[in-house]
Amino acid sequence: MRAVAYDEYGRLDVLTTRELPDPKVGPGELLVEVRTAGVNPVDWKLMSGGLDAMMEATFPIVPGWDVAGVVRATGPDTPEFEVGDEILAYARKDWVHGGTFAELVTVPVRAAARKPTDLPWNVAGALPLTGLTALRTLRALRVGEGDTLLIHGAAGGVGRIAVQLARLLGATVIGTASTTNHDRLLGLGATPVTYGEGLADRVRELAPDGVSAVADFVGGNLDDTLAVLADGGRHASVADPSVEQHGGHWIWVRPDAAELQWLADLAGHGELTVDIAGTYELDQVAEAFARSQEGHVAGKLVIVVSEDS
Incomplete structure (x- = not known):
């Protein structure tokens, strides 16, 4: 199979497109022909070695944890799916090795949800990690x-x-954002506020008694969070583990087929939108990573692996 992989931690130049053996399909696994795979910051953070202290890795590493595709084969004891089924998954495994930026990937059944017919492939491939992170928070x-x-x-x-x-x-x-994104948040039903100095005062103007909950998806906001939180309020962060020292939750998303199915069905019915900021071919993963590293991408980046997508 064709895949993007790296043989050591490093910068973008460690990525190469190459031929690798097709994955073996074990018990409770699906072999998936990849249509699309979403790009997430964790992909290039793993590549740089930033999570080496947390996760075991076996080289060569194929990056990518989001996937949407078609079941090509099933392993033993997988009655939930059949060959030809269309699925999406947050396909993170217990160690870093065989990811989704490839023509084929194995996916644990516990991570896989059925792709609704009306859900575009690009959206299906972009939804899992971000959707599950939001929902878990x-x-x-x-x-x-x-x-x-x-x-x-x-x-x-x-x-x-x-x-x-x-x-x-x-x-x-109430959502923090730059002024250029305020109209977008209004359209989603949130009241926007500009982040930065004076944020707590601006939030207090909107919620004089404080807010009952805070979700932090960027980090570096703990002081503002505590300043606007009402008595008995709850807070959580995906980027700042120190919140645990102040009664908060540090969120690390996990694969969850049932929750992903709920999200996919919402998106398939048009009740949840996922913005696609750009699509790239398999041999353009480095370009997609470079754009992701710039920050402030207005939506998800997606690797399109199959022309059928």
């Missing part, structure tokens, strides 16, 4: 009717999904 915060939720980084890939989900769950949402 909101679940940890117990967001629901009557809550006022502040989202740090509301215009980012995870933030935009979190805004929509929080609104569906009945919360009032």
